[in-house]
Amino acid sequence: MAVGTVLVTGGTGYIGSFTTLALLENGYDVVIVDSLLNSSQAAVDRIELICGKRPTFYQVDITDEAGLDNVFSKHPEIDSVIHFAALKAVGESGEIPLEYYRVNVGGSITLLRSMAKHNVPNIVFSSSATVYGDATRVPGMIPIPENCPIGPTNTYGHTKVMIETVITDHIEAERRKAKKAGKPFEQWNGALLRYFNPCGAHPSGIMGEDPQGVPYNLLPLLGKVATGERDKLLVFGDDYASKDGTAIRDYIHVLDLASGHLAALNYLREKKPGVKAWNLGSGRGSTVFEMIKAFSKVVGRDLPYQVVDRRHGDVLDLTANPALANKELNWKTKLTLEDACADLWRWVENNPKGYRQDPPAELLEKLKASKAAKN
Amino acid sequence: MAVGTVLVTGGTGYIGSFTTLALLENGYDVVIVDSLLNSSQAAVDRIELICGKRPTFYQVDITDEAGLDNVFSKHPEIDSVIHFAALKAVGESGEIPLEYYRVNVGGSITLLRSMAKHNVPNIVFSSSATVYGDATRVPGMIPIPENCPIGPTNTYGHTKVMIETVITDHIEAERRKAKKAGKPFEQWNGALLRYFNPCGAHPSGIMGEDPQGVPYNLLPLLGKVATGERDKLLVFGDDYASKDGTAIRDYIHVLDLASGHLAALNYLREKKPGVKAWNLGSGRGSTVFEMIKAFSKVVGRDLPYQVVDRRHGDVLDLTANPALANKELNWKTKLTLEDACADLWRWVENNPKGYRQDPPAELLEKLKASKAAKN
Numbered sequence: 001m002a003v004g005t006v007l008v009t010g011g012t013g014y015i016g017s018f019t020t021l022a023l024l025e026n027g028y029d030v031v032i033v034d035s036l037l038n039s040s041q042a043a044v045d046r047i048e049l050i051c052g053k054r055p056t057f058y059q060v061d062i063t064d065e066a067g068l069d070n071v072f073s074k075h076p077e078i079d080s081v082i083h084f085a086a087l088k089a090v091g092e093s094g095e096i097p098l099e100y101y102r103v104n105v106g107g108s109i110t111l112l113r114s115m116a117k118h119n120v121p122n123i124v125f126s127s128s129a130t131v132y133g134d135a136t137r138v139p140g141m142i143p144i145p146e147n148c149p150i151g152p153t154n155t156y157g158h159t160k161v162m163i164e165t166v167i168t169d170h171i172e173a174e175r176r177k178a179k180k181a182g183k184p185f186e187q188w189n190g191a192l193l194r195y196f197n198p199c200g201a202h203p204s205g206i207m208g209e210d211p212q213g214v215p216y217n218l219l220p221l222l223g224k225v226a227t228g229e230r231d232k233l234l235v236f237g238d239d240y241a242s243k244d245g246t247a248i249r250d251y252i253h254v255l256d257l258a259s260g261h262l263a264a265l266n267y268l269r270e271k272k273p274g275v276k277a278w279n280l281g282s283g284r285g286s287t288v289f290e291m292i293k294a295f296s297k298v299v300g301r302d303l304p305y306q307v308v309d310r311r312h313g314d315v316l317d318l319t320a321n322p323a324l325a326n327k328e329l330n331w332k333t334k335l336t337l338e339d340a341c342a343d344l345w346r347w348v349e350n351n352p353k354g355y356r357q358d359p360p361a362e363l364l365e366k367l368k369a370s371k372a373a374k375n
Numbered sequence: 376m377a378v379g380t381v382l383v384t385g386g387t388g389y390i391g392s393f394t395t396l397a398l399l400e401n402g403y404d405v406v407i408v409d410s411l412l413n414s415s416q417a418a419v420d421r422i423e424l425i426c427g428k429r430p431t432f433y434q435v436d437i438t439d440e441a442g443l444d445n446v447f448s449k450h451p452e453i454d455s456v457i458h459f460a461a462l463k464a465v466g467e468s469g470e471i472p473l474e475y476y477r478v479n480v481g482g483s484i485t486l487l488r489s490m491a492k493h494n495v496p497n498i499v500f501s502s503s504a505t506v507y508g509d510a511t512r513v514p515g516m517i518p519i520p521e522n523c524p525i526g527p528t529n530t531y532g533h534t535k536v537m538i539e540t541v542i543t544d545h546i547e548a549e550r551r552k553a554k555k556a557g558k559p560f561e562q563w564n565g566a567l568l569r570y571f572n573p574c575g576a577h578p579s580g581i582m583g584e585d586p587q588g589v590p591y592n593l594l595p596l597l598g599k600v601a602t603g604e605r606d607k608l609l610v611f612g613d614d615y616a617s618k619d620g621t622a623i624r625d626y627i628h629v630l631d632l633a634s635g636h637l638a639a640l641n642y643l644r645e646k647k648p649g650v651k652a653w654n655l656g657s658g659r660g661s662t663v664f665e666m667i668k669a670f671s672k673v674v675g676r677d678l679p680y681q682v683v684d685r686r687h688g689d690v691l692d693l694t695a696n697p698a699l700a701n702k703e704l705n706w707k708t709k710l711t712l713e714d715a716c717a718d719l720w721r722w723v724e725n726n727p728k729g730y731r732q733d734p735p736a737e738l739l740e741k742l743k744a745s746k747a748a749k750n
Contacts, residue, residue: 097544101484155544169472169530
């Protein structure tokens with residue numbers, strides 16, 4: 001029997017698929033809802049190839065209340081939601097903000113309404129370090145603790161802050177209401193996971209990030225330079241106040257991030273703390289130039305880049321202070337930047353068309369052998 | 376020919392109806408959309424009785440995008456929106472926050488989407504001083520200027536802040552998009568009107584606040600004590616750091632508030648400033664005890680009250696610094712607290728059932744005579 005059943009919204013996306021894998025590997029059953037707007041249902045097959053278990057999949061958009069109601073009705077065993085589904089391109093969020101507010105904020109309100117109707121009390125929310133904005137504006141806030149003042153500098157970040165607020169107000173109201181009615185109020189809980197820069201892929205080489213359209217983040221872009229799909233990397237600014245002038249980010253391997261979600265969910269279910277925010281990061285900041293060097297080393301040659309102007313909304317340093325999650329969730333990152341670069345390159349090199357092609361037979365053989373060795 | 380045509384959402388509500396009246400009296404045509412969830416269509420008749428012009432009315436909820444689209448399609452002459460429609464009970468917002476987020480935030484996103492589709496570029500938004508939260512937490516912020524840090528202490532206030540952010544991001548994105556396309560970008564404008572404590576009624580005695588259910592604000596509650604509908608006023612806390620221990624608010628006559636909306640709309644249409652926030656208040660703070668005294672004087676007898684515990688989320692002092700609106704909008708309050716009390720009492724005393732009864736013949740005669748005298 002399963003430990004519990006979790007609805008994962010956006011479960012075929014990058015972080016959603018790895019979290020689904022981690023949940024299945026740790027005894028949970030998983031139901032995925034995803035619009036497939038920016039992901040592929042093939043992720044479901046890869047998850048099954050790796051762990052031997054298959055999540056249930058529904059193509060449902062989180063703004064579709066009847067669709068969500070239908071899924072919850074069909075699966076009364078769901079007791080928790082991990083909520084990833086969102087539009088996530090920072091640049092685009094400044095071009096079509098209303099669509100970001102409609103999908104991210106409106107969709108989250110719809111999800112919470114449907115959860116409340118079906119009495120599903122736990123939510124783990126995929127927030128972002130973007131909620132802090134430029135943390136260097138406040139003295140003593142690098143590395144960034146959870147009590148760093150909120151101050152996002154773009155629409156994407158605004159949507160994350162708003163959803164954190166909606167979840168907090170809703171869960172607290174449900175607790176007050178249950179308490180007043182003499183019902184168990186502790187069941188209502190929420191985790192706000194503010195994570196830093198997810199990167200990497202599955203070490204098997206058959207599962208990784210497969211966004212539709214142009215990637216926005218550093219490592220996927222470096223991957224495309226390495227495969228020759230792009231002729232060079234654009235470095236947005238080398239005049240920041242860092243050791244080499246490029247911006248500092250806290251890169252976290254997607255496997256570590258997935259285990260952080262699992263740890264937060266377990267914490268909610270066991271400790272019933274109400275609503276809490278945790279940073280998920282390594283605590284180690286790396287510059288863009290350091291990342292180029294690390295990835296070049298894995299690829300085996302220098303990758304070309306060009307320094308251009310700073311990008312609007314970017315900030316100098318987003319490095320986490322993950323002490324709270326280390327302590328309370330008994331969780332910390334285990335994988336290194338080198339792991340992330342090696343895993344990403346294995347994924348990119350072997351799957352030039354991402355999920356639009358079958359995984360290479362050689363990698364599947366290796367996966368089989370490694371699973372056999374484990375058993 | 377009309378100066379312009381304005382869609383007023385929530386136009387049968389308290390402030391919405393008085394703003395509609397001010398618009399009609401100043402040469403605008405008005406189209407109202409209102410769900411009638413917390414207001415009466417009779418307000419439309421009263422507006423016509425007073426000014427001789429009738430706004431067009433549609434019963435449409437702002438969360439109904441097709442309904443809004445239909446109204447904009449029928450009225451391509453609409454060039455501006457004044458957006459009042461919202462759930463507005465602070466206490467209730469803490470009990471059913473999701474519904475407040477759905478209607479206030481979701482509804483505003485829907486309204487802006489529909490406006491964008493129909494190329495309606497100006498929005499005047501009914502925000503609130505509640506966005507500042509407890510302004511006494513920051514030194515030097517009483518009276519409160521527009522640059523006082525935002526920090527609402529309840530869900531209602533959170534919805535107002537979110538809507539301000541959505542409007543700002545949307546209008547700025549439309550400006551960038553139009554500029555890039557070589558189109559006139561200046562047409563996209565927004566006013567965020569943060570107002571303090573609206574009170575009073577129309578001096579004719581035939582138009583005033585007529586909420587369904589229990590009133591929440593001080594003066595309407597005092598009105599119900601004066602008519603005997605309530606046996607006493609509850610004063611929430613007399614241990615605040617004010618001269619008499621009761622909380623300080625900036626009461627603004629609804630006629631002044633309506634003229635502030637008109638001034639902001641005219642400013643947007645003439646100066647095309649982008650998005651701007653203005654406080655609408657008198658700049659004069661009054662305590663609860665002072666209000667009881669002022670209203671008792673108008674009624675002609677002492678009104679009973681009882682001091683009880685502070686109410687969660689209430690703050691010591693919300694007095695406006697209205698200097699920016701005074702200067703830029705060339706607007707300031709003209710009516711006194713005594714005017715507000717006298718007008719409110721005339722409304723309450725003569726209309727015990729609010730809009731659920733015809734206005735007294737005597738008041739209608741007086742109104743007719745005063746209109747005749749003016750012409």
